[in-house]
């Protein structure tokens with residue numbers, strides 16, 4: 001399971017991901033570069049991003065984000081490039097091999113020297129991440145790309161990442177899922193999930209300890225508002241090859257609960273009446289200043305308004321998360337921002353709104369090797385050039401933007417003050433309501449921040465965690481862990497706001513289509529420059545939804561970038577050699593799809609064509625012990641033209657059934673594991689079963705099939721991967737060739753027989769069989785996996801076999817050479833290997 005996907009988008013994603021890029025400055029704008037930068041680049045038309053911003057310095061000095069003594073070190077680290085980090089996918093078949101390769105080979109061969117000539121660890125496991133599964137390299141991505149001696153390592157990272165065996169991910173971004181304490185039976189909601197690095201981790205946790213051929217009883221719903229990022233999320237998680245995932249496309253603050261009426265007749269069939277989760281990850285959109293080392297353009301764009309503008313949305317998302325959390329469940333709230341208004345203020349506001357129904361957990365004993373700071377108990381708000389210590393200081397005209405919840409006490413000024421008539425500046429207001437005469441407070445009224453006495457929260461905010469760059473040479477992150485103790489009190493549960501809050505929104509609203517004006521609250525009258533805010537999305541309901549290309553509910557058919565379609569997914573490998581592709585099958589434009597109420601989204605349909613299902617069962621000899629019927633899904637209304645059949649776990653099946661009963665409230669972008677694909681080639685259509693097993697589905701179904709399966713000796717298995725197509729008579733083991741010729745024409749599976757005994761035709765002794773999907777044609781057996789999968793598998797098999805032989809392991813360069821040699825094969829579309837005509 002896992003780690004066998006193949007994704008071109010993934011490659012593109014990494015090319016596009018934010019790095020320490022250099023950018024040509026505008027000709028009239030040299031103000032961003034530091035004097036040092038200018039000196040170093042005097043002859044160059046290229047200048048680095050500025051890595052300073054006085055507003056940033058002032059803001060965080062006042063917030064006392066670190067002590068004054070640490071400030072220089074903090075800033076120094078913020079300006080350094082971020083070390084590259086990556087995780088090994090623990091559900092990949094080869095994760096132990098990969099870890100050994102890093103520990104025994106790369107760790108030793110990649111010795112690095114720092115500027116003083118002292119040997120430093122070039123790569124090392126992150127000490128706080130369990131089981132040496134996360135690594136950090138002291139090389140930046142640029143160094144990795146440019147330095148020849150690092151090329152081999154770079155190639156390794158690229159290939160394994162593409163296959164799905166490793167995932168590049170910023171070290172601190174790996175932290176929030178670790179505090180969720182996810183177990184295999186949990187139902188988990190990842191509210192703001194794209195591009196999906198944390199979703200991937202959550203899935204790994206669900207799959208931990210799962211035996212090959214079985215599925216965990218839990219599941220993950222990964223949601224994101226942005227359609228394009230949702231597609232990225234789908235491609236990222238496809239590498240995991242999981243049947244326990246649903247990807248949805250909603251505003252997290254309005255994520256549907258699929259609540260069934262009490263008197264609903266069918267609810268007893270499925271055993272759940274509404275969506276409730278054991279774990280919720282709330283990794284909200286934020287200003288992103290914790291990623292400054294990776295995205296230095298934020299230096300230039302940063303301003304205090306970025307965080308203020310996001311606070312309300314963050315509270316709403318977190319409140320929806322709590323509403324969807326089971327009593328006893330855990331929720332992690334996290335941001336990659338350092339700003340207390342996006343962090344502690346949100347946590348405090350959520351605690352207040354929940355009125356004792358949740359607690360902030362003290363997790364100081366968990367992950368003890370992770371260096372982190374306690375959350376702040378006091379902070380100030382900066383708005384329009386003014387420092388504000390409490391809500392009473394907020395000028396009237398800013399009160400729709402700066403809310404009481406942004407301050408440590410969370411109180412309206414009426415409650416706080418004996419100094420009701422005073423502003424923070426110490427001036428008495430003439431109208432007695434905290435404003436100056438005309439309701440406007442001029443910049444001149446501003447007092448230095450250190451003259452203001454900040455409020456101190458009485459909530460245990462020290463239990464929050466802030467990771468800062470100079471503690472362990474990382475990015476920055478904020479994490480808070482909640483546990484739900486009881487159902488939410490009525491106002492919070494029904495979405496009614498507490499009386500002391502001026503907000504207009506309904507934080508626990510469960511109707512997905514209800515038109516919400518809440519985003520306006522953040523933008524009305526706020527001329528804060530949000531252009532630099534990362535990951536901020538516009539509400540579906542606002543006219544600005546056009547920024548995303550089109551209103552989500554009215555996606556025209558050909559707006560490909562905004563469409564969510566699995567059915568339109570690119571064709572995967574066709575059998576090579578003696579089977580030809582049928583050009584007529586290349587899809588033209590498809591008509592607009594509907595998924596219940598959702599337009600422009602492929603439908604989700606339980607596949608119940610008994611004739612086809614029966615043929616599949618018979619052809620592959622699928623054992624009765626494998627839960628099959630009722631677990632198959634298609635994304636096409638036209639049952640005669642179903643291209644792909646997806647397999648869903650019991651848990652996902654339950655959620656889909658609930659969703660149908662509840663009127664398809666979920667807008668499902670992707671669901672299940674692609675198990676079968678229609679063979680569109682001429683020869684394919686004449687085979688007894690036109691559905692072949694997809695490489696993603698193979699690991700799950702392999703232990704459950706009894707027919708169309710062959711066991712190849714190591715040499716024949718390697719030859720298949722090398723040459724892609726071999727005539728029956730040309731196999732080294734003639735018995736294998738004969739057995740192959742006796743299979744029914746169509747899809748078959750070739751399993752590596754590691755016992756070196758040709759007659760051993762059983763999976764029983766092999767806990768992690770290595771297998772490849774093939775096609776039994778008229779004269780040949782042809783492999784049906786992408787070229788890159790062939791390459792990777794060949795390298796792994798070579799290493800494995802030589803290790804098992806107890807002979808010298810082929811070195812990585814040899815394996816790489818072998819891969820390069822194979823790479824010279826002719827490639828068809830989509831990187832599919834086209835086999836050479838004959839075997840030399």
Ligand SMILES: C[S@@+](CC[C@H](N)C(=O)[O-])C[C@H]1O[C@@H](n2cnc3c(N)ncnc32)[C@H](O)[C@@H]1O
Nearest residue numbers: 192193194195196197198225226251252283285
């Ligand atoms: C910080 S990123 C999430 C990163 C992700 N958890 C990961 O680890 O890969 C925030 C995400 O929230 C999404 N987003 C923004 N507003 C949203 C909303 N109202 N509801 C759901 N998602 C939203 C953005 O599209 C973005 O992908």
